[in-house]
């Protein structure tokens with residue numbers, strides 16, 4: 001175990017952990033501040049996890065900004081910036097994996113085979129090493145947060161999982177380290193995803209309860225933006241992430257679109 005983690009535990013210092021892949025932005029900063037509010041010490045992990053990238057994905061060119069990340073962490077009073085090398089997380093002979101199969105089956109999991117096994121495995125390792133009181137994740141990655149809640153409960157990993165609402169640009173685009181890939185024209189088109197989800201929410205608020213009809217309302221908006229292609233727009237149960245034919249108490253609207261080669265995801269939680 002990391003020496004600093006052992007020392008914190010010896011001194012009964014409570015730890016708030018914020019797992020990230022770096023290229024930190026205001027979304028990450030909000031998670032850091034949430035951890036700060038509930039714990040004595042804040043640990044930010046920075047690890048671009050090769051196990052959660054598919055062979056055709058952007059692992060090699062994922063944005064890496066170690067200096068700016070360190071500066072942001074210093075400014076936020078982060079106590080430990082934990083950036084282990086790949087060989088330390090996955091040493092020779094490493095072979096164990098963690099899966100949460102039902103929650104990983106659809107949506108992101110269906111389009112990114114193996115992605116959530118990579119996420120679940122690395123989060124399990126981070127929680128084992130850091131043993132935080134609280135671990136903070138973003139609602140931006142709704143399926144990931146749902147899966148991590150399940151994982152932590154199933155395996156008694158001991159941390160309290162907090163999920164912080166999505167931080168957005170003024171025009172509604174969810175902040176993401178990958179937004180830097182967008183060309184100016186693509187960037188202008190990108191808020192269409194939130195507008196589509198809002199149209200779905202609007203339909204629910206107007207009394208529409210049929211999942212397919214809500215889906216249609218969302219698709220119509222994406223159809224108006226020639227640069228955007230739908231990967232999925234779904235009306236789901238917020239706990240199981242199974243599609244709903246009818247909305248009753250609540251729903252999560254999950255969306256993924258492609259603009260050029262860039263994938264964007266977003267979601268809205270809607271209470272009836």
Ligand code: AMP
Nearest residue numbers: 020021022027137138140141166167175
């Ligand atoms: P990442 O570095 O993209 O793996 O994200 C690290 C954590 O930050 C995850 O829990 C994400 O869900 C969260 N996160 C990313 N973008 C945002 C955002 N715009 N608002 C809130 N949390 C976010």
